[in-house]
Amino acid sequence: MMQRAAPAFTWQVRVYYEDTDSGGMVYHANYLKFMERTRSEWLRSLGFEQDVLFRSGVLFAVRAMAIDFLRPAYFNQLLRVSAQVSQRGHASLTFVQEVRPAQAEQLLCVARVRIACLNPTTMRPRRIPSGILAELT
Amino acid sequence: MMQRAAPAFTWQVRVYYEDTDSGGMVYHANYLKFMERTRSEWLRSLGFEQDVLFRSGVLFAVRAMAIDFLRPAYFNQLLRVSAQVSQRGHASLTFVQEVRPAQAEQLLCVARVRIACLNPTTMRPRRIPSGILAELT
Amino acid sequence: MMQRAAPAFTWQVRVYYEDTDSGGMVYHANYLKFMERTRSEWLRSLGFEQDVLFRSGVLFAVRAMAIDFLRPAYFNQLLRVSAQVSQRGHASLTFVQEVRPAQAEQLLCVARVRIACLNPTTMRPRRIPSGILAELT
């Protein structure tokens, strides 16, 4: 029996001056912000607000990334950022995230991002809440 | 009898790509970061570490600024940022801060910055610790 | 005869981790980013794209701001940022901009922002294109 992957969640991001550098393009570290915005909106789309999660003892933190900067993005461009869970553990999630122009297929930036679920008081790993895991099956 | 103002504290800041935008100059909001770094180093030069102050119930927060962006600063430039207390209250300090090239007198940016002393738990104004005030006379 | 001011343009901004600091609130310099995003979207709503303007010799740059930080904004909050032209010159515009929670009237931050219209090659003031001025009457 075939298993279909969930379609990737996508979020649009506009490039403002704040995102660029004097090389004329998006500053490389800012793609990490775009990717985190997209993961936040993905979680919200499933019904989970991170401030509520935090108060209930759940913090998601980036543990590792492998990222390729393939082509530049420019000032005022509208981008389309995807987030798709590629691996699930008890206390971690791995995402594949891609950045493209909103209206084109050209890949600008791609990353594999590993997120840990932490207890914000102890900063130690904890199980991902079952309500969130249930959304990932 | 003449009273001499304390000489302004100065701190050097290097402009990296992260500080610029695609207009080729320092992004305007980043001057606020340069100014805060300088106030932090001024406080450190008097012997006060803000993480220690925070744990003892003292948080300094920016309440208001009037800022003029006079001339652009560029990528890779070394800047000289000043901080001088121009007014002292029981629970607030006002600074005049200026940004210049490290080796020139040309004024690039100038601001008047009002800082409130807050209790970080209640976020309400509190008296500036007397040890800090004593350094300002 | 009474003259009614144009209603303010508003834009929604979500607070992500990137916008906050370890004090638990939006970092003060980041309100300047929110305000610039809103001015950019205001200009777009009138039909003007800043990358196109730039290539035709028009750059808008912040010259001066007076800003009051009245109440903190928090992680994950949805904000409503306004932009309203309060003064028009031949080569400059002054905006009043306010930040509020998306669903409440409480004023968090307010600024008066003076923008100059520059020739990006010479960085000298130039007349605001008549097409833009026509939208402001």
Added chain:
Amino acid sequence: MMQRAAPAFTWQVRVYYEDTDSGGMVYHANYLKFMERTRSEWLRSLGFEQDVLFRSGVLFAVRAMAIDFLRPAYFNQLLRVSAQVSQRGHASLTFVQEVRPAQAEQLLCVARVRIACLNPTTMRPRRIPSGILAELT
């Protein structure tokens, strides 16, 4: 015959409020800024200024990174960031970069960073200037 690797270049970075987020730690994307500052200072220590390089047709751009965020860094901490060239090509350099507290050996963050040498006009790869390569042997 033994070959000794060049000792790693190190640069100190202070954590200011601008670098932290409401989780109370350094925001993950900001380590990329710390690492770029360190590479910039490494290049300067060899006698090369990036604005001069840019005007002579040389731009270094980040192409890929693999980064592990191992332990948090906190507000007001002084960090020690290293940069060491681990691989040299004709048109690219790979660095290993590590972040530690200034006065301790605990590894907070480690990355492998691939930098391409580009012609800033065409944005295509070009040979690294021989003067820079000569410093790396």
